[in-house]
Amino acid sequence: xxxxxxxxxxxxxxxxxxxxxxxxxxxxxxxxxxxxxxxxxxxxxxxxxxxxxxxxxxxxxxxxxxxxxxxxxxxxxxxxxxxxxxxxxxxxxxxxxxxxxxxxxxxxxxxxxxxxxxxxxxxxxxxxxxxxxxxxxxxxxxxxxxxxxxxxxxxxxxxxxxxxxxxxxxxxxxxxxxxxxxxxx
Numbered sequence: 001x002x003x004x005x006x007x008x009x010x011x012x013x014x015x016x017x018x019x020x021x022x023x024x025x026x027x028x029x030x031x032x033x034x035x036x037x038x039x040x041x042x043x044x045x046x047x048x049x050x051x052x053x054x055x056x057x058x059x060x061x062x063x064x065x066x067x068x069x070x071x072x073x074x075x076x077x078x079x080x081x082x083x084x085x086x087x088x089x090x091x092x093x094x095x096x097x098x099x100x101x102x103x104x105x106x107x108x109x110x111x112x113x114x115x116x117x118x119x120x121x122x123x124x125x126x127x128x129x130x131x132x133x134x135x136x137x138x139x140x141x142x143x144x145x146x147x148x149x150x151x152x153x154x155x156x157x158x159x160x161x162x163x164x165x166x167x168x169x170x171x172x173x174x175x176x177x178x179x180x181x182x183x184x185x
Contacts, residue, residue, distance in 0.1 A: 005090060005154055005165055006060055012169040018176065025066075033066040034073070041070055045083050056176060058088035061125075061152065065093055068107040075112065086114040086179050088172055091152050094126040094134065105134045115142040116175045118168055120150025145171045 002024075010020040023040060025033045037057070044052055057067040064087075071084050095103055108115070115138070119126045128146065135142050147164060150156045154164050 003060055004161060005168060008165040009058075009090075009169055009172060012173060013176070016173060018173075028062065030062060030066060030069070033062060034069040037063075037066045038070045038073060041074065041084070052083075054083050054085040056086040056088060056179075057084055058090070058172075060090040061093050064089035064091070065104060065107070068092075068111060071113065072107040072110045075110065082113075084113055086116070086176075087111060088175070089115065089117045089119075090168065091119055091123060091154065092117055092126055092131070093152075094131055097124045100127055100130060103130065103134065105137075108134055108138055111138065111140045113140060114175075114179050115140050116172065117142065117144045118171055119144065119146060120152065120154055120156075121146045122149050123152045125152045143175060 006022065010022055013020050021040070021044070023036070025036045027033075037059075041055065041057070044050055044055060057071060058064070059067040067087055068089065071087055074084060093104060095101075117131060117135070119128075119131060121128055131144060135144055147154055147156065147167060150164065154168070155161075156164060
């Protein structure tokens with residue numbers, strides 16, 4: 001939750017009037033994280049304190065994988081009403097390092113809402129060619145933004161963390177704005 005890119009992104013979006021709810025889950029169990037993420041989404045959907053017409057889910061690494069799983073689960077419910085308007089995946093872990101034969105794409109292929117991937121072109125957990133192949137099979141509108149030479153942690157030799165965060169923040173905010181405008185047309 002306190003990963004510098006997430007803190008920077010939340011601050012950037014909030015400065016543009018986008019409400020951001022951030023939370024974290026202890027442990028690395030994907031099922032537990034997905035359950036926690038789903039509980040938060042269901043609370044926001046039913047809350048009388050927050051009268052939200054929709055949300056965009058986002059996560060970094062396993063958090064983006066959990067968000068994709070939540071979207072798939074909720075889309076299979078009978079009362080799916082487009083509450084989730086999009087998904088933002090920062091450093092989506094498409095495969096384990098050096099294990100490109102076992103892709104973690106099953107949830108992505110069922111998603112119908114718009115998806116933004118922001119990944120490093122040198123990410124050892126998301127080989128560029130493999131993500132582009134998965135994206136080509138997705139039915140959802142999707143966009144991939146590659147951070148040149150970035151690894152899974154979005155580090156790039158010769159670039160400052162602030163510079164990389166500015167690039168990520170600009171891409172995410174621009175994509176959100178485009179998708180919110182499309183939603184209101």
